[in-house]
Amino acid sequence: MEDPVSENVESAAVAKAPARTPGELVALVEALIFVSEEPIGTKLLADILGEEKGAIQAAVEQLSAEYVERSSGLQIREIAGGYQIATRPEFHEEIRAFLKTRPSAKLSLASLETLAVIAYKQPVTVPEILDIRGVQSATSIKTLLDKRLIVAKGRKEAVGRPMQYGTSKEFLLQFGLKDLSELPSIEDFEDLVSSGSELA
Numbered sequence: 001m002e003d004p005v006s007e008n009v010e011s012a013a014v015a016k017a018p019a020r021t022p023g024e025l026v027a028l029v030e031a032l033i034f035v036s037e038e039p040i041g042t043k044l045l046a047d048i049l050g051e052e053k054g055a056i057q058a059a060v061e062q063l064s065a066e067y068v069e070r071s072s073g074l075q076i077r078e079i080a081g082g083y084q085i086a087t088r089p090e091f092h093e094e095i096r097a098f099l100k101t102r103p104s105a106k107l108s109l110a111s112l113e114t115l116a117v118i119a120y121k122q123p124v125t126v127p128e129i130l131d132i133r134g135v136q137s138a139t140s141i142k143t144l145l146d147k148r149l150i151v152a153k154g155r156k157e158a159v160g161r162p163m164q165y166g167t168s169k170e171f172l173l174q175f176g177l178k179d180l181s182e183l184p185s186i187e188d189f190e191d192l193v194s195s196g197s198e199l200a
Contacts, residue, residue, distance in 0.1 A: 022062070025051065029059040030085075038173065039082025080172040080179070107143065114140035115149060116189050119171070119180075123153040123164035141165065149174065 020028070028049060033040055042056045049056070060083055064076040077086045087095055107115070114137045117129050129137045144150040148170040155161040167180070177183065 020051075022059070025049070025055065026059045026062050026066070029056060030063050033060075033063075033076070033083050034085050036082075036084070039077075039079045039084040041082040044082075077176060078178050079176055080169050084176075086176055107147070108140070110135070110137070111140040111143045115144055115167075115171075116186075118144070118150055118165050119167050119183060119189065120186055122166035123156075124166075125156055125158075125162040125164050127162055 029045060032045060032048065042053045042060070045051075045056045046053045060076060066072075067075055073088055073091055074085050075088050077084050079086075113133060114129060117132050118124055121128065121132070126137060126141060129141075141150070145152075148168055150165050150171065151168045153164040153166040156164050171177075172179065183189065
């Protein structure tokens with residue numbers, strides 16, 4: 001499994017793992033997942049803590065089970081090839097209401113609609129997006145590229161060889177998805193779009 005943050009973190013491999021109880025290892029894994037700005041994978045956790053990947057995986061599973069057992073408001077999610085501490089989905093309505101009380105940078109409705117088209121039709125070109133939405137999307141495409149929510153996927157073998165676009169790893173992070181197979185139904189995604197999802 002690749003580690004999404006390994007490129008941004010210097011190697012901290014320990015020659016020999018210190019003696020730790022299973023409980024101490026679980027606590028350390030929890031702390032590292034919590035402070036990591038991006039999902040962190042088992043390999044990087046193993047390198048930092050000087051433990052075997054199997055021990056790290058067991059610690060993650062134990063931590064996840066503990067959250068469930070105590071009915072925590074948090075959960076361990078596998079997202080984009082790593083682990084992240086996230087809130088439980090049944091609390092999202094209240095959390096969303098709280099977040100709306102804070103100033104934030106939002107995507108426009110046009111950008112969110114364009115993002116929805118790209119997410120479900122990728123790889124897709126600007127002319128194809130125009131056919132679906134019925135309006136020009138150049139400004140929205142630029143915004144989504146600037147926010148790293150979409151990436152160029154190469155040119156389509158068609159007249160004019162237009163550029164194709166698809167979603168990025170940042171898109172998975174923003175929406176808390178392990179991969180594209182976890183995309184919600186188009187109806188649910190449209191509900192999210194219409195609510196004006198807050199994406200910084």
